[in-house]
Amino acid sequence: MLPESVLRTVDLPVADRFEAWTQRLGHTHAPMQLASDRAADYRGHQRLIGLGGVAVWPATFDHLIFRRTPKLVRQSDPEAFHLSLLLRGEGMAAWGRQQAAYRISDFHINCSSRSWEVATGPDPVTIVGVEIPRALVALPTGRADQVIGRRISGREGTGALLAQLLVQLASDTGPYRPPDAPRLGTVVADLVTAVFAHAVDDDVRLPPETRDRTLVLRVKAFVNRHLDDPELTPAGIAAAHHISRSYLYRLFQAEGLSVAAYVRDRRLANARRDLTDPALCMMPVHAVAARWGFPRAPEFTRAFRTAYGLPPGEFRRQALAAGPGADTSVRGRSAK
Structure with a gap:
């Protein structure tokens, strides 16, 4: 099984639940200000799966407003990108005048080096989050930053490959052993790089090894969709x-x-x-x-x-x- 830690706020005293959730998410990505109309008895469940330098965290939680202010950015910046794959519920994000709303199977992308505000809808949401250091995204910083604020689909193309991998990891880590963690982290980093590159029309800038590993994942996904075809050659x-x-x-x-x-x-x-x-x-x-x-x-x-x-x-x-x-x-x- 992969390295994993779990927080269920229902396991804590009611008065401690929201503060524990705030501290947990601040540790998971970067320090944030959180607010919720359910703070008096907050319900949240997060699993944090370590994949070497990459972290994947499936979570379900009540209504929440996340704010990462300029002051917090100045105080602490782990220089990481964050991706959230929305599986249930709804959400929106704002970066100054720029705003985006998200549908099921969309990716939300931000980074710890910028200020932002994210709000979920009134009902609980389920996501799979990814934390990945900037250094593991094999694109020039200026190009990678162009993806922030874009709504990227997890229903097609490289976004679908990344979404499928994240959902599979979130559903069951049992088949994997601890030595698999850094290798899976490399696969996630390659797919994130490919998703970013596609979003900014920058495929030609992908390192050859990243491009090849991503192509192998595309081929394997194609094969698994066509296994019933006896003429699959x-x-x-x-x-x-x-x-x-x-x-x-x-x-x-x-x-x-x-x-x-x-x-x-x-x-x-x-x-x-x-x-x-x-x-x-x-x-x-x-x-x-x-x-x-x-x-x-x-x-x-x-x-x-x-x-x-x-x-x-x-x-x-x-x-x-x-x-x-x-x-x-x-x-x-x-x-x-």
Whole structure:
């Protein structure tokens, strides 16, 4: 599991809740003045997940007004960008005369080096926040600052990739180990850089390693959307991203993968999940296979047995007999 700390104001005496929330958010990003019409009995829940130099913090909280004043900026500036992905509720922000309102799946972006005011709506909001040092955003400072105040969508393009990663991290950190934290921080920093670069039409300024890692994430997202297509091939994947097959191969080789193996492994993982799902117990094995891009049952059986140590039918029988929550871990060697 990744390094994580949690604050639930309901665990505290009522009189201490709002002050604890104020101190927590001041530590999470930078010192702020907070106000709320719910301050007398404030409800807030934040998880702070450490990813090396980057922090991700899922949170749900009552109505709140955040103010970072010029005086507070002068007193303390950690020189960090902040991003909030809005998942529930509504909010608006102001930087002097500049204002922006946010919808579900929009990103709000500000930084600790500027004064601002943010207000949420009357109902509780749910966000996933990101704190990232300026030094980890691989764009010139002047260019990166142009993103502040823009409303960036998390529903399409690089914004969607970043949003998907943040939601996945927020939903479950269990599959990750502490050594994964700095590597995940690098992935988040690369995606933030790509989102900023796209917003200011500055893709050509991305460092090659950042551009390549971001492209790999785009390719993987494309593959996972098209796993049901039996004609999903390296040639088609490369064409969809306007790159050559040889370049596609090099991108995956840098991660110790082959394109074909990645596609196969993702298909097998999804088929394995369906075979252990009681709700799909009446779906024939060959239909599960076809659902995930294996139109030929013998080919699926061989690949599944190699990956998981049992033919798919037997694997399903044992998994369903064991019941929900039982260990269905791989008993054979994983596909390479």
